[in-house]
Amino acid sequence: LLQTGALPVAVELDFDRFIESRRTLLDERLAAVEARARDGLLPGVTIDKGVLKITPIEKSTPPEAEALAARLYAMLPRIRITDLLAEVAGWTLLPNCFTHLRTGETAADSRILMAGLLADGLNLGLTRMAEACSIASLGQLAWTADWHIRDETYALALRRLVNQQQREPFAAKFGSGTASSSDGQFFQAAGFGRDASNLNAHYGQKPGFKVYTHLSDRYGPFYSKLIAATASEALYVLDALLYHQSEVSPRRHHTDGGGDSDHVFALCVLLGFQFAPRIPDLKHRRLYSFGKPSDYPTLEPMIAGRINVALICTYWPEILRIIASIRTGTVTASLIMRQLASYPRQNGVAAALRELGRLERTLFTLDWINDPELRRATGQELNKGESRNSLARAVFIHRLGEIRDRTYENQQHRVSGLNLLVTAIILWNTRYLERAVAALRQVEDVPDHLLAHLSPLGWEHVNLTGDYVWAAAEQMTENPDGFRPLRLPADLSRLAA
Incomplete structure (x- = not known):
């Protein structure tokens, strides 16, 4: 050569x-x-x-950009982490990345799969996830995790979400x-x-x-x-x-x-x-x-x-x-x-x-x-x-944010699950910030140069704790365009009406 x-x-x-x-x-x-x-x-x-x-x-960062970010995040819908992950999965077909180790098939119930991903990403663990969700027993969660969740499937899923984030038109502002x-x-x-x-x-x-x-x-x-x-x-x-x-x-x-x-x-x-x-x-x-x-x-x-x-x-x-x-x-x-x-x-x-x-x-x-x-x-x-590390710290909320797994494989699964969940939040925020900017521009000018100072790393609108309830697909959104309604201020609400 x-x-x-x-x-x-x-x-x-x-x-x-x-x-x-x-x-x-x-x-x-x-x-x-x-x-x-x-x-x-x-x-x-x-x-x-x-x-x-x-x-x-x-x-x-100019003060106007900080004020704009606060206004935009105040418009984002409040959402449970289960609904956020399910919504992102619907956009990206994320569950298709987690194929069965032997057969190559996707999980029969994507909600059980995503509950397993949350168990890693939130540092909750399968036992407590089984207690906090109503869709699967510990045995079902463990079986799905053993056969579908591994290093290579995590890598495929992360690649899919990151690629989507890179392609997002609004992400080009960042x-x-x-x-x-x-x-x-x-x-x-x-x-x-x-x-x-x-x-x-x-x-x-x-x-x-x-x-x-x-x-x-x-x-x-x-x-x-x-x-x-x-x-x-x-x-x-x-x-x-x-x-x-x-x-x-x-x-x-x-x-x-x-x-x-x-x-x-x-x-x-x-x-x-x-x-x-x-x-x-x-x-x-x-x-x-x-x-x-x-x-x-x-x-x-x-x-x-x-x-x-x-x-x-x-x-x-x-x-x-x-x-x-x-x-x-x-x-x-x-x-x-x-x-x-x-x-x-x-x-x-x-x-x-x-x-x-x-x-x-x-x-x-x-x-x-x-x-x-x-x-x-x-x-x-x-x-x-x-x-981004601050967001990861907030997401890794259970078990005092400590890594308690015995094997390197399980420890790395925690890390991969956390990064995947953080990426899902970033993608969700990016899309909804774009919609919030579009709504705000109906009543006032929003200069492009301020958008470069926005960050899709906010999480105050995301409920990370409590029972991990999974809604049926038809209950996921309330708008015909497939997105949740923004929390519009009064002047924008009158315009939308």
């Missing part, structure tokens, strides 16, 4: 041409930032005696569809779950797990994985981008400091992704150059040294083989990342990738310093992920 030029790599295969293009780019960026820093023209940034200081980006973010969320462990959990002092004195979730800029949570509480999030950044199987196609990916590493920077550029993390303590991170640091007097105290081009060149063929293996799925990116992290610092391939990562991190840092819009966009995408 290397000889034919058919390697699935996103950069120039010839090392000399590749490194020359990066050299030209880095020299240009360093010169530009040096000139602007010297003249005090970097927006929101000062470099004084080599100390970098970046003024935080001001809040970008983002271009070309960016994504990822973030870890800690869940405490209890009961049998404590045996497999880890203690991470960052999250307190109780053991637990992290759930690492990737979210598209249109609010599609296209990947969610249970990882150890002590695991580095950077190991799992690329798995979702490469293997998620949905229609999400991000070109730029954002993480917080947990996902940042030089190896991730290197692998991302080779795989064709723009990596844009929010690097913590950026003023303490060093830059690198091809030329003499003294060529850039203002930046010189921030530059640790030169890029070791010879080291990268020596291991370039091995690096290309690693990228080809990752891209073709011969080995997962997380496994490669874990191996690279475990190697001693003198390991050649790991050191060469780290050196390439330093180059790419320097390019990104210069962009970050020079471009306030990049800083703002990164903050906005990471805020989406944090808001």
Whole structure:
């Protein structure tokens, strides 16, 4: 493949041409930032005696957008979580994804199947779900879960909902569809779950797990994985981008400091992704150059040294083989990342990738310093992920929000059920927010630029607790168009009448 030029790599295969293009780019960026820093023209940034200081980006959501969001959510119909899931299932034929392990047939009663999904997503468990719903016994729920609910069917169902979210016309208001973010969320462990959990002092004195979730800029949570509480999030950044199987196609990916590493920077550029993390303590991170640091007097105290081009060149063929293996799925990116992290610092391939990562991190840092819009966009995408985590925390309401399952399979089912349920709420909110905007526009102007600040992550109108009652299909909606009526204010109600 290397000889034919058919390697699935996103950069120039010839090392000399590749490194020359990066050299030209880095020299240009360093010169530009040096000139602007010297003249005090970097927006929101000062470099004084080599100390970098970046003024935080001001809040970008205008008060009018917050007021609009409150009005729109007040118009959404109140709904039980059972009805919401059934409505989304009707739109997407979601139960068809959960086929029988042996026969491939769909569940005979989709309500029992969805009760099993709720048992996972709400962290209620099958025993208590059988007590809280009137449609199935514990035996029926357990049989349906054993034969229909498994990792691959959860993946198919999530793909279907995420794809629908990406296609929603109103979701295009939230983002271009070309960016994504990822973030870890800690869940405490209890009961049998404590045996497999880890203690991470960052999250307190109780053991637990992290759930690492990737979210598209249109609010599609296209990947969610249970990882150890002590695991580095950077190991799992690329798995979702490469293997998620949905229609999400991000070109730029954002993480917080947990996902940042030089190896991730290197692998991302080779795989064709723009990596844009929010690097913590950026003023303490060093830059690198091809030329003499003294060529850039203002930046010189921030530059640790030169890029070791010879080291990268020596291991370039091995690096290309690693990228080809990752891209073709011969080995997962997380496994490669874990191996690279475990190697001693003198390991050649790991050191060469780290050196390439330093180059790419320097390019990104210069962009970050020079471009306030990049800083703002990164903050906005990471805020989406944090808001999604708040919704997930609210949905995972039972058993004190603790993971108590003994086996990894059952623990991952909890995570998959939670992510599926969160995605269903996001899709439902997106469609009804679109209808609320259309209704409001009958009496007043609603500027498009305000809609970009809306979020389909609200849940106050969703009843997540109580008895889990399933209505008959003919009782699901009251409107002939198949949607529930909005809660219209008086002026809109008179117009509708």
